Amino acid sequence: MIDSFTVQHCEHASPRSFEAVVAAFEAELGSVEGGDIIPREVAAATSQADFEARIRAYEGRSGFMRFLTNDHGAWLSRMGVQAKIRSYIIGNPLIAQTMITHDPGVGLNVPIRVQIYQTPSGEVRLAYDLPSSLMSRLHNDDVTGAALKLDAKLRALAVLATGATA
Template sequence: RETLEALVPRLDDGFLTLFRFGLIDRARQELEAAAILSIFGSRDHGALLAIAGLKRRAVQYDIGNPLTASLMTRHNISAGLYAPIRVLLRESPEGEVAFEYDRPVSTFGQFGNERVDIIARKLDKDLENILSKAAI
């Protein structure tokens, strides 16, 4: 968890303020200078399982890039349903730790739009690379 959060910074949503004031070019510049992937948010899903009397370690992350999302949604707004991508970092009862996520290529491939698919393939590689580094 610490490694992932060190490799993937929290999204700085200051660009939204720039949008509100009509400073679109400046917002774009800030987004272009930002990390390839950012954590939009996270939830401690393991804590939720206390309701069922279980003690598990599992954190769900929303990971993506606002520019990447805009590149896909301009071709199909419904792609916004899946951007950012959800990633689950979980530990099994046996102590095995793993990342789980739906691959962007598959998730966005359902729209049948080659322009979206091209961007999804890059996102797929970026996400795989960062999660592989975090898993070491």
């Protein structure tokens, strides 16, 4: 099956420097980078409540945690290209479960991707695809309702980091 659907792409153009946006964004995130944290907590948890408590310990103030940071600017500099671009995979298993329990197809788009970059003209942007639009192809009201809440959390984080709306 091949499916087509519309995705809403959001970009917050910030008056702040790239470094300031990155610092503000990262300050709001917890971290499970390193690959083995979630599996280790799954194995150690003795109950649902214990698992939830273990996961909450990794949440940042935003309720999100960072799974992966990819500094494209770092590797591009080795290619002779000066660029400021960082991509992140962020999420929270406790947020994901509000959607993925209704449709396993949600797992294709959570955790979510965010990119912070500086344009050639010097403008700093924070970009993401709106989660509810990514989930729209599933045609599931329960998923959509939960994804709309995720949209609001992500939008609030983006505004906090950039000082700008999309």
